[in-house]
Amino acid sequence: MYDYDVLYLGSGHGSFDGAGPLAASGQKVGIIESDMIGGTCPNYGCNAKITLDAPVVLQRLAERMRGVTAGQVMIDWGALVAHKNDVIAPLPAMIGGGLKKAGADIIQGHGRLTDAHTIEVDGKPYTAEKIVIATGRRPHRLAIPGDELAHDSRAFMDLTTLPQRLAIIGSGYISMEFATIANAAGAEVTVFMHHDEALRGFHQPFVKLVTADMTKRGITFVPSANVSALTQEAAGVAVHYGDGKTAIADWVLDATGRIPNADNIGLEAAGVDFNSRGIPVDDHLRTNVPNIYASGDVLDKPQGKLTPTATFESFYLFKLFSGQTSDAIQYPAIPSTVYTSPRIAKVGITPEEAKAAPDQYTIVRNHIPDDWYHQTDQETMGDSILIFDQTHHLVGATEVSAQAEDAINTLLPAVVFHYDQDQMWQLAHIFPSESAAAWHKIR
């Protein structure tokens, strides 16, 4: 009766991680994509960004080992962006190839719903029993005079010449990561903050450690900047902020968040409710229209708009559609990292939540430079906080260190599966390693 069992709108992690297995299981699956297969994370987000960050890690390591090794690591921006392009270029074909091999059809073009079972692409209707909206988010743009003079994160990662003076508006993930990279590559960076705290979702004492280090490295933070306009001047772009103040930049990055791609895809025609935060869904990721589901960044849900969230949701839909579950979605603890240098990573119960319930939780702090493993490469900055419940199960962790993402990833199973002491001792980690260092703290 329909062309497809399941038709996905968008090909990011919110769809492809589940669409592939679903097609391989024998269901007729179609995926509509207007841009690059794989979506934001591989092409314009995680994978692209971490490639630009790789020499920053090397630079910091060389800096820590100065005296033991000689010489400074300088970043060649043009070569770095070319390297990033080389690394990223094969990903859409790799992801698309995997989907096709599994039996899915890829339909290239902008999709728009015309009713609850139909998506039109370039005037051609495609019908499906079930539809999954996985259209992600796009950059929020500040509504100020001259915002057309500002750029987004995608444009930043394609710059072939590094601007000498870079202004960044906002102090969330993208701002802090790109400020770190641009500063390490030699740009003068000014961060115009909305409030007086950066990275408000992370443990603030750790954020302060990182911003203090970024300041020492030459990055300027302007708290509660209230940027009111951008104007083009002979000397560059003028950023008007505060009480009549101005700063001149060669390039301005608007990093003030991302908004859902829900307003331009025909949801009204299909009767799907949405709002400025995204598409609301029930506990089975179903919209108000029973055969239409949504997944990934486009959701109006409190979970972090991150790749692990999108992957978990798309895999849950695979299990739901293939009859392996009928249960409501149960999110595990979803970890996250801001890839500054050092990184800040976290999972589960936060120190703030633990402090508010002292009869429920125990907080254990470990000063990273006291750990012999971190002394091998002379790491002198870093901290780690572990949170245990009253039966000594690990329920949360946050760390600021050069390898914080790996420290938190390695502890993740203990948090998600509530390992007890016996189970933890069953894990014999490779020694020496970041994992062994992280587990040493919890046993």
Ligand SMILES: Cc1cc2nc3c(=O)[nH]c(=O)nc-3n(C[C@H](O)[C@H](O)[C@H](O)COP(=O)(O)OP(=O)(O)OC[C@H]3O[C@@H](n4cnc5c(N)ncnc54)[C@H](O)[C@@H]3O)c2cc1C
């Ligand atoms: C600069 C940056 C860095 C990031 N770094 C990280 C990180 O390090 N770690 C992390 O966990 N997360 C990171 N993220 C977030 C991560 O990229 C997203 O959470 C993830 O991509 C969400 O997947 P998604 O499938 O929901 O959306 P997307 O990956 O955005 O996919 C949606 C797709 O839908 C397509 N689409 C939209 N509308 C239509 C339409 N009408 N017709 C056809 N196609 C359409 C889009 O072109 C897009 O390809 C980063 C994001 C950015 C912007």
Ligand SMILES: NC(=O)c1ccc[n+]([C@@H]2O[C@H](COP(=O)([O-])OP(=O)(O)OC[C@H]3O[C@@H](n4cnc5c(N)ncnc54)[C@H](O)[C@@H]3O)[C@@H](O)[C@H]2O)c1
């Ligand atoms: N490492 C990662 O996992 C990673 C990296 C990059 C992006 N992301 C994802 O992408 C999303 C988007 O990143 P982002 O950094 O743009 O968003 P964000 O929500 O992390 O930060 C937005 C920043 O803009 C500020 N802001 C908001 N409105 C403003 C206004 N009107 N004027 C001035 N400042 C304003 C906020 O205070 C905040 O500092 C993240 O929330 C995250 O979900 C994740």
